[in-house]
Amino acid sequence: xxxxxxxxxxxxxxxxxSRRDFLKFCTYISAFMGLEASGIPRVVMAMQTxxxxxxxxxxxxxxxxCSESFIRSSHPIVADIILDKISLDYTETLxxxxxxxxxxxxxxxxxxxxxxxxxxxxxSVPTGNDGVYCCIGGRTALDIVREAAxxxxxxxAWGSCASNGCVQSANPNxxxxxxxxxxxxxxxxxxxxxxxxxxxxxxxVIVHVLTFDRIPQLDGAGRPKAFYSxxxxxxxxxxxxxxxxxxxESFDDENARKGYCLYKVGCRGPVTYNACGIMRWNNGxxxxxxxxxxxxxxxxxxFWDNGPFYNHLASFPGFGIESNADKIGxxxxxxxxxxxxxxxxxxxxxxxxxxxxxxxxxxxxxxxDTGNTES
Amino acid sequence: xxxxxxDPVTRIEGHxxxxxxVNNGKVTDAYSSGTMVRGLEIIxxxxxxxxxxxxxxxxxGVCTTVHALASVRSVENALAITIPPNAELIRNLxxxxxxxxxxxxxxYHLHALDWVDVVSALQADPDEAYKIAxxxxxWPKNSAQYFKSVQDRxxxxxxxxxxxxxxxxxxxxxxxxxxxxxxLIAVAHYLDALEWQKEIVKIHAILGGKNPHPNYLxxxxxxxxxxxxxxxxNAERLAYVGxxxxxxxxFVEQVYIPDLLAVAGFYGExxxxxxGLTNYLSYGDLPTNGYGDPDRFKFPRGVVLDRNLNEIHxxxxxxxxxxxxxxxxxxxxYAGGNDGSLHPWEGETEFNYTGPQPPYEHLNVEDxxxxxxxxRWKDKPMEVGPLARLVVGYAAGNQDIRDxxxxxLQRLNAPAxxxxxxxxxxxxxxxxxQLVAHWMQEFYGSLIQNIKNGDSRTAxxxxxxxxxxPTEARGVGLTEAPRxxxxxxxxxxxxxxxxxxxVVPTTWNGSPRDANGGLSSYESALVGTPMANxxxxxxxxxxxxxxxxxxxxxxxxxDPEGKHLNRITVT
Numbered sequence: 001x002x003x004x005x006x007x008x009x010x011x012x013x014x015x016x017x018s019r020r021d022f023l024k025f026c027t028y029i030s031a032f033m034g035l036e037a038s039g040i041p042r043v044v045m046a047m048q049t050x051x052x053x054x055x056x057x058x059x060x061x062x063x064x065x066c067s068e069s070f071i072r073s074s075h076p077i078v079a080d081i082i083l084d085k086i087s088l089d090y091t092e093t094l095x096x097x098x099x100x101x102x103x104x105x106x107x108x109x110x111x112x113x114x115x116x117x118x119x120x121x122x123x124s125v126p127t128g129n130d131g132v133y134c135c136i137g138g139r140t141a142l143d144i145v146r147e148a149a150x151x152x153x154x155x156x157a158w159g160s161c162a163s164n165g166c167v168q169s170a171n172p173n174x175x176x177x178x179x180x181x182x183x184x185x186x187x188x189x190x191x192x193x194x195x196x197x198x199x200x201x202x203x204x205v206i207v208h209v210l211t212f213d214r215i216p217q218l219d220g221a222g223r224p225k226a227f228y229s230x231x232x233x234x235x236x237x238x239x240x241x242x243x244x245x246x247x248x249e250s251f252d253d254e255n256a257r258k259g260y261c262l263y264k265v266g267c268r269g270p271v272t273y274n275a276c277g278i279m280r281w282n283n284g285x286x287x288x289x290x291x292x293x294x295x296x297x298x299x300x301x302x303f304w305d306n307g308p309f310y311n312h313l314a315s316f317p318g319f320g321i322e323s324n325a326d327k328i329g330x331x332x333x334x335x336x337x338x339x340x341x342x343x344x345x346x347x348x349x350x351x352x353x354x355x356x357x358x359x360x361x362x363x364x365x366x367x368x369d370t371g372n373t374e375s
Numbered sequence: 376x377x378x379x380x381x382d383p384v385t386r387i388e389g390h391x392x393x394x395x396x397v398n399n400g401k402v403t404d405a406y407s408s409g410t411m412v413r414g415l416e417i418i419x420x421x422x423x424x425x426x427x428x429x430x431x432x433x434x435x436g437v438c439t440t441v442h443a444l445a446s447v448r449s450v451e452n453a454l455a456i457t458i459p460p461n462a463e464l465i466r467n468l469x470x471x472x473x474x475x476x477x478x479x480x481x482x483y484h485l486h487a488l489d490w491v492d493v494v495s496a497l498q499a500d501p502d503e504a505y506k507i508a509x510x511x512x513x514w515p516k517n518s519a520q521y522f523k524s525v526q527d528r529x530x531x532x533x534x535x536x537x538x539x540x541x542x543x544x545x546x547x548x549x550x551x552x553x554x555x556x557x558x559l560i561a562v563a564h565y566l567d568a569l570e571w572q573k574e575i576v577k578i579h580a581i582l583g584g585k586n587p588h589p590n591y592l593x594x595x596x597x598x599x600x601x602x603x604x605x606x607x608x609n610a611e612r613l614a615y616v617g618x619x620x621x622x623x624x625x626f627v628e629q630v631y632i633p634d635l636l637a638v639a640g641f642y643g644e645x646x647x648x649x650x651g652l653t654n655y656l657s658y659g660d661l662p663t664n665g666y667g668d669p670d671r672f673k674f675p676r677g678v679v680l681d682r683n684l685n686e687i688h689x690x691x692x693x694x695x696x697x698x699x700x701x702x703x704x705x706x707x708x709y710a711g712g713n714d715g716s717l718h719p720w721e722g723e724t725e726f727n728y729t730g731p732q733p734p735y736e737h738l739n740v741e742d743x744x745x746x747x748x749x750x751r752w753k754d755k756p757m758e759v760g761p762l763a764r765l766v767v768g769y770a771a772g773n774q775d776i777r778d779x780x781x782x783x784l785q786r787l788n789a790p791a792x793x794x795x796x797x798x799x800x801x802x803x804x805x806x807x808x809q810l811v812a813h814w815m816q817e818f819y820g821s822l823i824q825n826i827k828n829g830d831s832r833t834a835x836x837x838x839x840x841x842x843x844x845p846t847e848a849r850g851v852g853l854t855e856a857p858r859x860x861x862x863x864x865x866x867x868x869x870x871x872x873x874x875x876x877x878v879v880p881t882t883w884n885g886s887p888r889d890a891n892g893g894l895s896s897y898e899s900a901l902v903g904t905p906m907a908n909x910x911x912x913x914x915x916x917x918x919x920x921x922x923x924x925x926x927x928x929x930x931x932x933x934d935p936e937g938k939h940l941n942r943i944t945v946t
Contacts, residue, residue: 014527014528014531052535052537052539054537059389059390060411061411061413062436063388063433063434063435063436063437064388064389064435064436064437065433065435065436065437065439065587065588066436067436068436068437068439068586068587069436069587071569071572071573072572072573072576072586072587073573074573084528084531084532086539087535087537087538087539088539088540089537089538089539089542091540092383092385092386092387093385093386093387093388094385094386094484094540095385095386095540095541095542096385096386096488096493096540096541096542096543096544096545097385097542097543097544097545098381098383098384098385098386098912098916099380099381099382099383099384099912101543101544101545101911102383102385102543104543105542105543108542129726129728130732130733131733132728132730132732132733133411133412133413133726133728133746134390134410134411134412135390135392135410135411135733135735136382136383136390136410137382137383138382138731138733138734138735138736138737139733139734140733140734141411143733143734166433167413167415167418167430167433168413168414168415168418170418170430171418172417172418173418174413174414174417174418174726175412175413175414175726177413195433195588196436196587196588199573238606250836250839251592251594251595251597251599251833251834251836251839252595252599252832252833252834252836253836256599256607257599257600257601257604257607257831258601258604258606258607259599259604259605259606259607276585281580281584281585281586282573282576282577282579282580282585282586283573283577285577285580285581285615286580286581286584286585287580287584287585288583288584288585288590289584290584290606291580291581291582291583291584291585291589291590291597291598292584292590292596292597292598292599292607293583293584293590293592293597293598296429296590298588304418304430307422307423307426308422308423308425308426309423309425309426309429310423310425310426
């Protein structure tokens, strides 16, 4: 990267943003990245000095929902930053050039910024039949991704396709669709699952890399902790209804109109790690549960094969956590806590009884088997 | 003769490759190939039909919601489920929001760079740009300072040496005709549209929980109505939708339509290029009296043959003699032989790749050359999309459509025949956006009125439980994606999906030849396209992008002796 390129702050100034706007932006981004207030000056410093980061963005077996989500990133200045602060040198969805001119742009970045570009991948890579199920410019996705990964500083696997294979890898995975981390070894890979991921999460991941010149802290599954460390269930605003054993029994019933918990109509919130409940979608407007539909668990590995979506989960780790919490409450033993805890234990027992009854009823009615989707 | 290969075709969704023969500066033959496949139809077998919408919606993250709509309708059709009026209205609102969003994004972010020379905007006089903009539209954001700031921004891009998405564009190409000031206005609105598009989709977030990929439900819609609860569609949520609709209409009328007309004014010759096929198919949509009454759809259903606007032919999704798919030139195998065709209820999806082993330089276009199948209506190729919807609507005598088309033709002082062209297709997209934006407001009004009248139903769950279903059932769900006629066919057996087939707009428009050698829309429309510079396929992109493809492709060039002029560098 040329040293004389303007920094983020310089570019923002040129675009008429005030210092105040800039600091507001840095604070916003810091909050997004889950930083303490003490971390803000570092963000400010980084944004003042960092030039534009070359980025290559591939599209393989995908539906482009990740790109669409990315451009929905809500804060106005975030959208500007993404256009102006990274150098998006190859992206089939938005770039002006086509055909060989597009390939030349790609080749130039891989050569001129070897070891320094970020490679973003949207889509899985088909490995079946020597990769003929996805070809670009007469080459297989498999060939292209291997070549480009060599000079990449870091790899971001956008969405469930690149992170876990998503819909095309669902049983029986006819094309051998494979996530990126199973193809590329020895490179830092950030997995950002979701179908698609929330736009602000995508922007947040990019800005983290730009700001600190390193990838964000990841969990055991390679996902940024800042956005994927909590279950949707844990942050769900309908959680009190769950705890009280108040459930939607069928869509559009009285309970649905009161916004009760969607667990019994199939909600995957208890087994899904994502920030939907906290950040919500489209600038905090809503999220699936808020708009009346159960979470389908789109950020979890193999979620397509964990259906049918509208059959409720037979059991999930959450029960354990909740009963542990109850036990902890009981051992504390304080009189004031005891009353609350007794209630919680009672509602959990009642809830489990309700759920078990429902399960038996479903079995009698002959609903399709859970999870068995073989053709 | 030169063979031009464009791969990837960019600024589209998916992977499309075009190979074209060029003679004396014109395209004389073209082959369109989809180079990626995922096998959704295979994956859907054996699953719960109520889940199908979620799988199918992932067919496209750009036109996102419409696949879910076709899917839930196919299941409802199979199980004879009628959805409540509010659910129909909410689905219509989501449909309309999708159109308004998608068409604006297409015009500015996927199509505009075919007509707008970004680099030329540097030469513009911002004061002059403002004068022009003011004469076109009352859009309050337009001002000399504003255009100046955008120009500075472009200058930064160009001088930084990092051109990003504008790298290697066809800047300075002789086919660019706009004055610098109009280029500057268009670039400014490219950025505005990027800001605007993330707002209008909030209609999906409110009604379907998120965008892209909002949620659907067999039997209705998942969002519940309760004016007395914070957790449901109440006055606040509805007012939010209302204000977004208003914002949508403003942008379409004050920015998109004026820009479209301004750009079109400089490219008049493109009203005579790229017409292609003469047959148009529309399934119609936007029911005003329930999905079961297509005569009262906002977009009429039907087929127009040979551009004859005086006759309209009936379209039936369940008639085995009407819609059928070929795989003669597609990488699939039919059990009964590759030259036959199948109705989607009997459709087969078995991969059979017989193309060249990658890396390859060109496809064997005499044989199979695409992952797209080839659908035909009564064995005829059809164009689908905004132009087809307007043509069918016009022929069906739809007053809204007739008014907007006649008014535009009058303003252009041109006969109806100009619509059958590359620019006609692009203009049709704009006109229908304007129509749909206003229809959205009508549906919104009807929804409010229904709620006021005490109807809060949003789902019919009588047949939710699979034990109520017959052992065998089959259905078809028709809709109109922004890109054209979209339908899903389902066969259900023992409460599971036995067979599922999607026939999508780009399959109609972008498919390879049929068994009789008949060309589809892209191939047909490309024939006759002028090429000022075979190394820079700008004009081909104009025609291809006028269809708003939903797949991906590439181009490399051969010189008149058939040698490569340009090869993709393989390192």
